[in-house]
Amino acid sequence: MEFFLQQFTNGLTVGAIYALIALGYTMVYGVMKLINFAHGELFTLGAFIGYALLVTFGITGRVGLGLGLAISVVLVAGLVGVAGHVLERVAYRPLRHSDRLAAVVSALGASIFLQNAIMLSWGANYRSYSADLLPSVSVSIFGQSFPLLKILIFLTAVVVMLALWLFVHRTRIGMAIRAAAIDQGAAKLMGIDVSSVIAVVFVIGPALGGIAGLIVGLCYGQINFGMGQLYGLKAFTAAIIGGIGNIQGAMVGGLLLGLVEALGAAYISVAWKDALTFVVLIMILVVRPTGLLPERVAEKL
Amino acid sequence: MLELRDVVVAYGGVKALHGVSLTVNEGELVTVLGANGAGKSTSLMAISGLLPLSGGSIWFRGERLDTLKSHEVVRRGITQAPEGRRVFGPMSVEENLRLGAFTRKGFPHRALKRVYELFPRLEERRGQMAGTLSGGEQQMLAIGRALMAEPKLMLLDEPSLGLAPLLVRSIFKTIRSINQSGVTVILVEQNARAALRLASRGYVLDVGRLVLEDSSANLLDNPQVKDAYLGSA
Numbered sequence: 001m002e003f004f005l006q007q008f009t010n011g012l013t014v015g016a017i018y019a020l021i022a023l024g025y026t027m028v029y030g031v032m033k034l035i036n037f038a039h040g041e042l043f044t045l046g047a048f049i050g051y052a053l054l055v056t057f058g059i060t061g062r063v064g065l066g067l068g069l070a071i072s073v074v075l076v077a078g079l080v081g082v083a084g085h086v087l088e089r090v091a092y093r094p095l096r097h098s099d100r101l102a103a104v105v106s107a108l109g110a111s112i113f114l115q116n117a118i119m120l121s122w123g124a125n126y127r128s129y130s131a132d133l134l135p136s137v138s139v140s141i142f143g144q145s146f147p148l149l150k151i152l153i154f155l156t157a158v159v160v161m162l163a164l165w166l167f168v169h170r171t172r173i174g175m176a177i178r179a180a181a182i183d184q185g186a187a188k189l190m191g192i193d194v195s196s197v198i199a200v201v202f203v204i205g206p207a208l209g210g211i212a213g214l215i216v217g218l219c220y221g222q223i224n225f226g227m228g229q230l231y232g233l234k235a236f237t238a239a240i241i242g243g244i245g246n247i248q249g250a251m252v253g254g255l256l257l258g259l260v261e262a263l264g265a266a267y268i269s270v271a272w273k274d275a276l277t278f279v280v281l282i283m284i285l286v287v288r289p290t291g292l293l294p295e296r297v298a299e300k301l
Numbered sequence: 302m303l304e305l306r307d308v309v310v311a312y313g314g315v316k317a318l319h320g321v322s323l324t325v326n327e328g329e330l331v332t333v334l335g336a337n338g339a340g341k342s343t344s345l346m347a348i349s350g351l352l353p354l355s356g357g358s359i360w361f362r363g364e365r366l367d368t369l370k371s372h373e374v375v376r377r378g379i380t381q382a383p384e385g386r387r388v389f390g391p392m393s394v395e396e397n398l399r400l401g402a403f404t405r406k407g408f409p410h411r412a413l414k415r416v417y418e419l420f421p422r423l424e425e426r427r428g429q430m431a432g433t434l435s436g437g438e439q440q441m442l443a444i445g446r447a448l449m450a451e452p453k454l455m456l457l458d459e460p461s462l463g464l465a466p467l468l469v470r471s472i473f474k475t476i477r478s479i480n481q482s483g484v485t486v487i488l489v490e491q492n493a494r495a496a497l498r499l500a501s502r503g504y505v506l507d508v509g510r511l512v513l514e515d516s517s518a519n520l521l522d523n524p525q526v527k528d529a530y531l532g533s534a
Contacts, residue, residue, distance in 0.1 A: 172403070179389055179400050186387040188351055191375030191404035191450060 005144050007266040008259070013150045013219060015258020016157030020212035021235030022242065022250035023164065024205030030181035030245040031194075031201050034100070037107035038087055039209055040232020041114035046080045046210025047223040048122050054217075055129055065134075073156075076214045077207040084206025085199060087114075092202075093195075119225040126224045129217045153215050160208065161251050168247060173200060181245060230274070234261075237281045243291025252292060256280075302327040302362060302485055303348070303379075303454060309356030310340075310347050317343040319509045320357060325454070325487060330480040332488045332496040332517070334530055335506035341489040342384050344506070345456045348487075349381050350374040361454070376404050378453035382443040382460060384489075390432025394423055397431050397442055401449030409449055416445040419475055437468040444475070454485045461492045473499055493530035497521050505530070 021043050028036045053059050053072045060068030091110040095103045138145040168174035179187040180197045188194055216231070217223050238257045242249025257277060264276040284291065303325040310318040318340045325331050335341050346352045348359055350371035359366040361377055369377070380401070389397050398416060402409035417424035420441040426434060431442055440460055447455055457476065461469040473495055480486045490496035497503055497517040505513035505526065513526065520526050 175396065175400060176403065178392065182389045182391060183387055185351060186383065186389065187400075188371040189349055189375070189381050189383060189387075190400045190446070191372045191380075192400075193370065193372040 002144055003266070004263075005146075007262045009146055009150050009154075011259035011262030012154050012255065013258070014262060015255035016154050017212050017215055017219075017231070017254075018235045018238045018257050019161065019251045019254025020157055020208045020215070021231060022239040022254045023161070023247065024209040025236050025239040026242070026244055026247060026250040027177075027201050027205045029239070030247075031177060031184075031198055032092070034092065034103050035107065035236070036087075036092075036205070037104070037232075038091070038110035038114055039205065040228030040235075041111050041118065042080050042084055042087070042206040042228075043209040043213040043216075043231055043235075044118055044223070044225060044228035045083055045114065046076045046213025047217045047227065048118055048127075048213075048225075049076050049079050049210065050214035050217045051122070051127055051129060051223060054133060055127075060133065072214060073211060076210045080210025080213070081203040081207035084202045084209075087206070088199060088202035093198075115225055115228070122225065124225060126222050128221045129223070131221060134218060149219065153219055156211075156215070160211065164204070164208070165247065167204075173197075177201060234274075234277055237277055240281060241284050241291055243293045246291070246293050249291055249293035256292075302329075303366075303487075304360040305344070305348070305357070306360070307357035308344070308347060308354055308359060308367075310343050310352050311355045316355070317509050318347070321506070321509070321511050322357075323504050323511065323514070325485060328480075328483065328485055329502065330477070330486045330488065330500045332490055332493075332500035332503045333506060334490060334493045334496065334503055334520075334526075336491070336529075338508070339506040340509040341506055342458050343509075345381055345383070345458050345487070345489060348374070348379065348456060372404070375450060378450070379456065380447040380450050380452040380454075381456040382440075382447040382458065384458040384462070386436075386439045386443040388431040388434070388439050388442050388446070390430065392431055393428050394431055394434070394442060395427040397446050398423070398449050401446035404450055412449045412451055416448055419448070419478070420445050437464050437472070440464060440468075440472060441475075444472070444479075448479065448484075452484060454487070455479065456487050456489075458489045459491060460488070461490065461495065469495065491530075493526070494521070 024039045025036065028034060050072055053075060059071060087110055091106045092103055095106055134149055137148040139148050139151065168177055176192045176197050179190060179192060180194050184194055234257060235254065238253035239250045241257060242253025257280065260280050261273055261277055265273040305321055305323050307320040307322055308318055309316060309320055321344060333341050333344065343352060347354060350369055354367045361379065366374060389400065398413060399409065402412055422438055423441055423445055426438065431439065434442060444460060460472050464472065476486060476488065477499055488496055488500060497520055500517050503515065503517055503520045504511055513520065
């Protein structure tokens with residue numbers, strides 16, 4: 001039982017990370033019908049900006065643990081958000097009216113560019129967040145002990161996702177984002193500036209991905225310029241599982257994928273961990289190609 | 302109030318409008334008739350700023366319109382209930398209406414009240430997903446949504462399409478009352494007879510060219526129009 005709970009917690013933690021990244025894929029896809037292949041690299045950028053702040057600059061030593069972490073989260077989200085905005089301006093906006101394929105190629109190019117830029121800035125070797133950055137405290141719930149860090153990470157991710165849900169469903173801009181995702185032309189007829197909606201989405205998505213990068217650094221220690229590839233692919237899978245374009249779907253898909261991976265690694269085989277992810281993807285694509293929570297666009301003529 | 306001067310619109314290399322000129326005066330209800338592919342919807346989309354012009358210009362109250370972005374056009378007071386209604390299916394009726402008032406500041410109490418008065422049916426279904434409404438209700442929603450911004454000029458693209466005759470009559474009655482309340486209306490229709498009874502003037506488009514323009518009474522009597530658009534009456 002203890003082993004199961006441990007793996008379950010691991011699954012939730014990694015699932016929350018996948019969900020945070022998946023939100024970026026799914027929001028951009030929802031509005032632009034484009035897979036932002038550079039999203040995984042924005043996640044990596046978040047991990048490295050976090051590294052610069054926490055390890056190189058040692059912010060927690062200067063201003064204290066709580067405040068240092070809070071500043072790091074805000075700065076990482078802000079800077080990666082800016083990077084996402086620049087990416088949209090440079091790589092996607094000029095191609096808005098071109099062939100869909102042109103944007104895909106541009107996305108792949110941006111991904112390679114960012115990966116190499118990160119490698120040139122921080123080197124090709126693994127970097128590690130120092131192990132003593134966070135105190136390793138455990139809390140005990142129902143007689144089982146859980147690492148506080150993982151619980152905090154899970155809660156942070158849940159809070160961020162809740163905030164996003166409220167933003168999308170309860171604010172004016174959120175309403176515009178949803179409308180543009182359903183029908184861009186009709187949204188324009190309502191007086192919505194779709195270009196600004198896309199710009200907003202390209203700040204929020206990358207910001208969430210950046211936070212996920214910081215969390216991975218804090219949680220697993222090791223980061224590398226190529227880490228965005230596998231995380232990106234997994235999160236993309238999570239977005240598909242949940243139904244791409246659907247925000248709740250990305251959250252559910254991410255958590256589900258994390259649990260499958262952690263429990264699969266524990267009870268089936270660690271070596272098959274990554275393969276399991278894609279087995280789930282293939283199964284979902286065969287049985288429910290639109291994902292678990294597809295965008296329900298009930299059209300009636 | 303609105304003037305199209307030699308407007309040319311092309312999709313890729315294919316011209317959909319070959320230099321269309323028309324004028325709409327303040328307070329008028331003008332209809333634009335024509336067969337499928339005549340360029341009626343293209344004209345409306347060009348006015349709304351969703352299609353770029355390849356030639357000519359569009360003017361609204363002395364200001365050039367075709368260089369503005371679509372959201373700026375809405376801010377000038379021009380809204381559209383597009384062909385096929387294009388309601389936001391997965392959103393509620395009231396959310397659809399609130400989106401119609403997107404360019405307005407604050408919660409649109411007054412506009413919402415007015416739309417619910419015009420279409421009590423929409424108030425009954427305010428919480429329902431727009432995609433689950435019947436065709437007629439979706440059309441009411443599309444028109445109501447276009448009213449929410451309290452426009453000066455409203456563009457209606459085939460509001461009668463696919464509706465039962467009784468419903469068409471009621472929708473047309475509503476369009477008349479909207480016009481009488483001071484909103485200028487351009488009504489694009491295939492249902493020429495009904496549209497001409499409602500409008501004071503009409504234009505006839507054929508394959509991207511303006512072929513006729515006259516008062517509704519004259520157009521109803523015009524043998525060419527009778528043959529092509531009114532059936533043998």
